[in-house]
Amino acid sequence: MPENVHNGHGSTDSSHAGHAGHAGGVQPTLRTIPREQHNVSRKEISPNALRVLYRLRDAGFGGYLVGGAVRDILVGGHPKDFDVATDATPEQVKSLFRNCRLIGRRFRLAHVVYGREIIEVATFRANSDDGSGDRETDNGGRLVRDNVYGSIEDDAVRRDFTANALYYAVEDFSVRDYVGGFEDVQNRLMRLIGDPETRYREDPVRMLRAVRLAAKLGFEIESGTAAPIPALAPLLREAAPARLFEECLKLFLSGHAVQSFLGLERYGLLxxxxxxxxxxxxxxxxxxxxxxxxxxxxxxxxxxxxxxxxxxxxxxxxxxxxxxxxxxxxxxxxxxxxxxxxxxxxxxxxxxxxxxxxxxxxxxxxxxxxxxxxxxxxxxxxxxxxxxxxxxxxxxxxxxxxxxxxxxxxxxxxxxxxxxxxxxxxxxxxxxxxxxxxxxxxxxxxxxxxxxxxxxxxxxxxxxxxxxx
CATH class of the missing domain: 1.10.3090.10 (cca-adding enzyme, domain 2)
Known part of the structure; x- marks a missing residue:
């Protein structure tokens, strides 16, 4: 038809220490899920992503597959995009890969390019700024630049949803969980890390991401994460219109448009x-x-x-x-x-x-x-x-x-x-x-x-x- 026709379990400590609403902020607690207790396999990971992970390791840096790819494999999906988190700075990543380019102002990132595939490599970011980093917020509390580097624990806490804060390590094939994301994935829950209202005010588009990811994965939005959305929905009008266009394409042209629309209606975002x-x-x-x-x-x-x-x-x-x-x-x-x-x-x-x-x-x-x-x-x-x-x-x-x-x-x-x-x-x-x-x-x-x-x-x-x- 013409183009214009649309026509895993186990391990150490309590896993919910990082959940929303804790006074004094989120305290990360490491839970290591060994290989025999999860289904993340190198067979499901892009060979190019594995190349990046192994080269970072061989150069003495920590490197982890992180975010949506880990989450999607855990629920039986087949991700197409693979992101890496590391303690190497963007400049250090660039020095390791001739096929690397640095992009972004708000979030400085390294893109390692293999033909048509891009492996995005992000340096661990901290959740607080001691003044030595590069962070800026506007009067409404929204982040306009965030390049304060930190530890893997810092990085986990500043991610948006617990399900997106899972780290796969190639040295022992374990999954590292600092904020209870592994259990939330098993329970099919989208849960924000930290205080939901604060996180939505930082970036109102997170409300759309909650709906979109819940629609894509068949997850429920956890009650505390869902509660502020109807009242904060008007904040979306302050988001960049170009960003909202891209988010609309993700909501409606990724194969889960009906559920996305129902979610927008349910949470007062339409x-x-x-x-x-x-x-x-x-x-x-x-x-x-x-x-x-x-x-x-x-x-x-x-x-x-x-x-x-x-x-x-x-x-x-x-x-x-x-x-x-x-x-x-x-x-x-x-x-x-x-x-x-x-x-x-x-x-x-x-x-x-x-x-x-x-x-x-x-x-x-x-x-x-x-x-x-x-x-x-x-x-x-x-x-x-x-x-x-x-x-x-x-x-x-x-x-x-x-x-x-x-x-x-x-x-x-x-x-x-x-x-x-x-x-x-x-x-x-x-x-x-x-x-x-x-x-x-x-x-x-x-x-x-x-x-x-x-x-x-x-x-x-x-x-x-x-x-x-």
Whole structure:
């Protein structure tokens, strides 16, 4: 299909000494899980990541596989990205690998490049600054730079979730746990390290990460970690819009879009991330727009599972369609001409959403085309039918029309016509169109047919803004 169609147990000490809410901060307590008591195997680790780990060890540095890769292997997954934590500074890492480049200002990192694979190597970071390091926060408590180096214990405590603070050591193949993450992974819990409200204020995007990782892994968000989210959700509006765009792609284009959306709803994050969509869904009494959106996200998950391409333009066309329908109805109620109302509604929704999420024009423009083409599916004039079939956004718009059936079956006849039209040769389709009587080209409530025939614009009336009303 075209690319634009989206269409382990054991060991030493108490493991929860590092959990949230302890007065006086988090106290790391080492628990070493030996090889026979966990399932992390070198067979599941990238050979290049192992090369990095062994070279660091041979040079006298400590090096550990850390974070998502360890977590995912423990729950039976097959990670694609491998991060390494070390006591070597970025400059020392660079001196060991000719294929290394240093990146980042907020977090200074080393990237060791093997063809298309990048092994990210981060120096242990400390959770407190004695003034000798490079850390900066803004007035709201958010970290804007964090390059204070420390010990592995320091590094574990400053990570976000306990499940992400597990370290795999190549010298004895053990897993090192300082904050109770091993037990939390076994219990399928996402738990923040430290005081949740403080951690969310440091970086509000952690709220989205909690939802996304819980959706991906099938974990529950631990109650203390979940509790502050609804009240702190508005902090997301202060996050960088470009970062929120990237986070949206991770939420919805990684194969767990439905569960991510349900998580955003459950924890009150949807109004902060997609404010106009949240308002439109809340006012849609029948729930049809939500049904359509969930059906589309389900299709996205299926495409990801089948290794088929997915499009951010189509994704945002779905996510913002409820907002578009609501804006369109408001403009029509003010007496704005149908074609003008469509364009103004598309622009208004896009501009307002850009205040939160930096949606690039290469995605927002095709998104709007998908919306604006919807009215043209009710047309049957020969010239217009062929013009629409040749439109570069036709297939995406047709798939979107199909998706709208989840909200209303009034589009069934249009879907059937255009499905058949795509299967016919040009001559067959032309003959069919010439032999059939002229048909009304508008949708419900568009006004007299004679008036529609005098319109010169390609689009005629509002696209079922009443979907699901």
């Amino acid at each position: 109004p902060a991330l997609l404010p106009e969509t949240a308002a439109a869904l809340a006012s849609n009494r029948s729930g049809a727009l939500r049904r359509m959106l969930l059906e589309g996200l389900k299709g996205t998950d299926t495409r990801v599972a089948n290794d088929e391409p997915v499009s951010p333009a189509f994704l945002f066309a779905m996510l913002l369609w409820p907002a578009y329908c609501r804006a369109l109805m408001a403009l029509q109620a003010q007496g704005v001409h149908a074609v003008e109302a469509q364009r103004r509604a598309a622009d208004r929704v896009t501009v307002h959403q850009l205040e939160t999420i930096a949606l690039p024009r290469r995605f927002s423009l095709p998104m709007q085309e998908i919306w604006l083409l919807q009215t043209r599916f009710s047309q049957r004039q020969r010239k217009r039918v062929f013009r629409l079939l040749s439109h570069p956004r036709f297939r995406a718009a047709y798939d979107f029309l199909n998706l709208r059936l989840a909200a209303s079956d009034e589009h069934a006849a249009d879907v059937a016509f255009w499905r058949d039209a795509q299967a016919k040769s040009g001559d067959e389709l032309a003959a069919q169109l010439e032999s059939q009587p002229a048909q009304a080209t508008g949708e419900e409530g568009a006004g007299p047919r004679k008036r529609r025939r005098r319109r010169r614009h390609g689009g005629h009336e509002a696209p079922a803004a009443h979907d699901g009303e």
